[in-house]
Amino acid sequence: MQKKVFDVFIFFLCFWSLAGVFGVEVKSVSVTEGDSVTLPVKLTQIQENEEIEWKFEDILIADINRKDNNITYYNNAADGRFRDRLKLDTQSGSLTIMNTTTKHTGLYKVTRDHWTSVNNTFSLTIYAHLAAPVINRDCSSSVQYCSVLCSVVNVSAVSLSWYKGNSLLSSISVFNLSISLSLPLEVEYQDKNTYSCVVYNPISNQTTDLNISTLCQPCPEHTHRFGVIEAVIRLVLSALVGVAAVALLIYDIRSRHFHLRRRVQTSASNTD
Template sequence: MEGDSVTLHVGVSAIERDDQILWRFGPKNSRIAEIYKQDNPTYDSNEIFRNRLKMNNQTGTLTIKNIRKKHSGLYQVTIISNGRTSDKMFRVIVHAHLPGPNIIRDSSQCSSSSSSSSSNCSLLCSAVNVSHVTLSWYKGNSLLSSISVSDLSISLSLPLEVEYQDKNTYSCVINNPIRNQSKHLDIMQLCQPCADPIQCCGSTEAVIRLVISAVVGVATVALLVDHFKSVSVGHKLRAEMSPSVP
């Protein structure tokens, strides 16, 4: 995980007097650290590793402190001992900080006409700006549904429908290959049947509905006013065109 310290072990118990150990990184096989003849380690002035590398001058192991995603990649260590050369490879994958999942009521599935009559509560579990994770709904210990994302950093949402009086235990879990975080669903808090759109569907949707209703109302009044004006003008024209009776 980002922020961890990672140690890559060479596999030797102790460096001999004339041994040389060289660490390289990335597709360009850039030199990042080296020990020769038990001297103090030397480090390359690679910007992405500035003040993060620590090499053990007794064993040659390399520690990367406060590791970030940009440090993901291939590491190679070359050991030259007694005239013989051996290589060892490490592939390091660094995962971003794992955010906790968030559970909300799904307002897109709620309507004022059905809020009081429907027996189901629509929910969404979501996580934002995530990659290499799986988002899942569990009922007790049983998996109900899941959705995964690989490389791209995106937002994930996973729906769930439960009954208002459901007594089962539900939880939403987000995990990557290293860690997981879960959030328990409080049905009594999120799933209260009601007829009030502001309470059931959220203030944003309720405001939209009120605005739409107001627009429709104004349009209806305008049409009625126009209609009555047209009728009044028609009556006036007919009255002016009718012959007067002496």
């Protein structure tokens, strides 16, 4: 399942590099919320009297000043989102962000005195944990097929897809917004194929299988509807039978009355 997910959604990549402004290489890194991530600096050792600064979206969040032998974390910077979450390596200058959240997604840049090396800019993406999608019966749709709805809530940068075995049937994606997604599917009641609903981002996925025999039971609304229709049909049939009975009774009465009149007339004629 993991392989087919990433084959379908290949334009999402976990790690990639691209050329930035002025020839600075921007390395993209992705992790799941709650994980720690280290943004590495390729230094064997920080030189004496040297200062290294780390910025998030051009906001200073940490620095090392070897001249004063001092490390500073700016806990109030960037709305305090990095408070007690940063750790600087005093030897290499690498920055570690602990217990990450989606608010830590963004562009990070490290600068060093008289440093012209590349690989000093990082695009970090923190993906939220994915919950397994939920499959519910949709009783407002077709009564000829089993209609189901696969849903996920409060998601961003994910795709939601239906699979029949290993074949993709349908898919829907969302990128920057945090919304809820739903994807419908109709199957025959006696269908013996395997269906699954998958939600995935570039680094993880969650799958829920469709159990047709369990989920595809008659809907209460449909059962009630069929009961009402059956009752109406029975009432109409009863009314028709009643009308027919009355018509036969009237016909029988008229016929008897007609024959009685004929007998009386015949008797009167014979008397004369």
